[in-house]
Amino acid sequence: MVTRLAVNGANGRMGTAVREAAAERDDCSVVLAVTPGGDGDGSVVTPEERRDALDARDVDVVVDFSVAGAVSSLAEDCVATGTPLVTGTTGLDAADRDSLGSASGEVPVLHARNFSRGIVALRHALDATLDVVAEYDIEISETHHREKRDAPSGTATALLETVAEHREADPVHGRDGTHLREETEVGVHSRRAGHIHGEHEILLADNDEALTLGHRAEDRGVFAAGALDAAAWLADRDTGRYTVDDAFGQPTHDIQQ
Ligand SMILES: NC(=O)C1=CN([C@@H]2O[C@H](COP(=O)(O)OP(=O)(O)OC[C@H]3O[C@@H](n4cnc5c(N)ncnc54)[C@H](OP(=O)(O)O)[C@@H]3O)[C@@H](O)[C@H]2O)C=CC1
Numbered sequence: 001m002v003t004r005l006a007v008n009g010a011n012g013r014m015g016t017a018v019r020e021a022a023a024e025r026d027d028c029s030v031v032l033a034v035t036p037g038g039d040g041d042g043s044v045v046t047p048e049e050r051r052d053a054l055d056a057r058d059v060d061v062v063v064d065f066s067v068a069g070a071v072s073s074l075a076e077d078c079v080a081t082g083t084p085l086v087t088g089t090t091g092l093d094a095a096d097r098d099s100l101g102s103a104s105g106e107v108p109v110l111h112a113r114n115f116s117r118g119i120v121a122l123r124h125a126l127d128a129t130l131d132v133v134a135e136y137d138i139e140i141s142e143t144h145h146r147e148k149r150d151a152p153s154g155t156a157t158a159l160l161e162t163v164a165e166h167r168e169a170d171p172v173h174g175r176d177g178t179h180l181r182e183e184t185e186v187g188v189h190s191r192r193a194g195h196i197h198g199e200h201e202i203l204l205a206d207n208d209e210a211l212t213l214g215h216r217a218e219d220r221g222v223f224a225a226g227a228l229d230a231a232a233w234l235a236d237r238d239t240g241r242y243t244v245d246d247a248f249g250q251p252t253h254d255i256q257q
């Protein structure tokens with residue numbers, strides 16, 4: 001089956017990567033692009049024209065990479081038209097988050113702060129690592145291109161949440177002044193430079209050792225491919241809230257001691 005997609009934020013860096021990746025696949029087809037300018041063509045519309053266009057173009061799933069603050073009206077359009085929603089937009093505001101929550105009572109919704117399978121693996125690796133060394137000092141660092149608006153990255157925030165599932169974790173964003181690190185601190189550091197697609201590193205140190213877990217995205221294609229895999233998977237799902245773990249599969253074996 002070919003999944004008919006709408007791409008929201010279609011002319012952005014990720015929207016472009018998604019359209020390029022979809023053009024190389026035979027399991028999905030982009031039938032609608034949504035971008036603030038529109039272009040008067042029925043297949044490229046503005047956010048205001050989106051609701052009617054989702055019906056008119058018979059869209060199966062919306063894939064969204066846009067901006068914080070724009071996701072709530074998108075979620076409302078998905079509910080009004082019964083269209084499943086995959087969104088990778090990060091730095092969401094409270095209205096966006098609430099809308100995704102209520103939309104998932106009406107249509108399938110999958111929000112992921114990173115669609116790379118390597119990042120899914122990194123999160124599972126961190127989870128397993130914290131089972132052994134949760135009390136080590138932990139610092140999370142991320143580096144992205146100069147155009148990125150939100151900091152810390154959605155991925156760094158998700159990694160921090162994984163730490164918080166294991167221990168008290170008080171984020172400290174950057175450091176200055178003269179004071180000692182508190183035991184519960186987790187440093188969260190954001191760098192912005194050039195065209196870097198996305199790097200994340202977790203440093204854990206204590207007990208005469210230091211351990212790092214890290215990931216580097218080498219092309220936006222990795223996020224686009226994951227989002228398209230998630231969209232194809234979500235097309236057949238029941239109403240509800242889903243994660244990339246649901247779409248890509250949970251780990252199949254336990255870490256052996
Ligand atoms: N989950 C993941 O795996 C990944 C998530 N991201 C996240 O995706 C988001 C987009 O990133 P990126 O593509 O680099 O950003 P860009 O700024 O390149 O793209 C965002 C696009 O959204 C458009 N836009 C603005 N307002 C609306 C609206 N109301 N409706 C529809 N489109 C709108 C912008 O148009 P205009 O410029 O005309 O305003 C722009 O073209 C960010 O939040 C980023 O963090 C990025 C990579 C991977």
Ligand SMILES: O=C(O)C1=N[C@H](C(=O)O)C[C@H](O)C1
Pocket residue numbers: 090113114144148152153154155156197198199
């Ligand atoms: O804006 C980006 O580029 C990216 N954003 C996501 C995030 O905030 O974690 C994912 C990826 O790192 C690229």
